[in-house]
Amino acid sequence: MTSTWTFEEIADDDVAQVVALWHACDLTRPWNDPHLDIADARANPASTVLVARDASGVVASVMAAYDGHRGWLYYVAVSPDLRGAGLGRAAVEAGEAWLRAAGARKTQLMVRTTNDQAVGFYERLGYADQSTTVLGRWL
Numbered sequence: 001m002t003s004t005w006t007f008e009e010i011a012d013d014d015v016a017q018v019v020a021l022w023h024a025c026d027l028t029r030p031w032n033d034p035h036l037d038i039a040d041a042r043a044n045p046a047s048t049v050l051v052a053r054d055a056s057g058v059v060a061s062v063m064a065a066y067d068g069h070r071g072w073l074y075y076v077a078v079s080p081d082l083r084g085a086g087l088g089r090a091a092v093e094a095g096e097a098w099l100r101a102a103g104a105r106k107t108q109l110m111v112r113t114t115n116d117q118a119v120g121f122y123e124r125l126g127y128a129d130q131s132t133t134v135l136g137r138w139l
């Protein structure tokens with residue numbers, strides 16, 4: 001079924017609502033400043049934050065970033081009272097479309113090990129465990 005939701009680039013007026021959405025979705029962590037994450041993604045031509053809105057404002061988001069090898073999705077979020085109606089799928093598809101247009105041939109994403117619900121969601125959308133351990137270090 002074709003989604004009725006439209007995702008567009010985040011605008012200045014959306015930022016506070018997007019941060020509130022990420023808090024409501026438990027996607028924020030003390031070590032990631034969401035305002036800085038949004039500003040960084042907007043400042044870089046290889047990344048973006050896309051949002052869907054209804055009459056109340058921002059109801060869903062996805063951050064997409066192409067690193068020259070893989071396309072990455074972050075901050076897939078749907079307003080808690082609108083879940084289960086296809087908006088999460090629409091967010092992922094919007095991010096994938098943006099990455100495809102940027103030149104990416106494959107999308108990847110990281111799910112916190114505590115987020116079993118999200119794993120089921122992504123598997124339903126065709127994503128599979130890549131048998132890879134993600135390592136990180138602050139610069």
Ligand SMILES: CC(C)(COP(=O)(O)OP(=O)(O)OC[C@H]1O[C@@H](n2cnc3c(N)ncnc32)[C@H](O)[C@@H]1OP(=O)(O)O)[C@@H](O)C(=O)NCCC(=O)NCCS
Nearest residue numbers: 025076077078083084085086087088089117118120121124
């Ligand atoms: C995960 C999340 C984005 C899903 O959004 P949603 O709008 O409820 O998802 P959708 O309604 O678009 O579901 C898409 C499909 O996944 C399925 N699905 C959703 N959750 C599922 C689960 N836990 N297990 C199996 N299937 C699931 C739906 O049944 C639907 O299937 P269908 O299209 O064949 O009918 C939403 O729950 C959310 O914002 N969670 C909090 C933030 C989060 O954890 N984000 C991921 C960070 S990695």
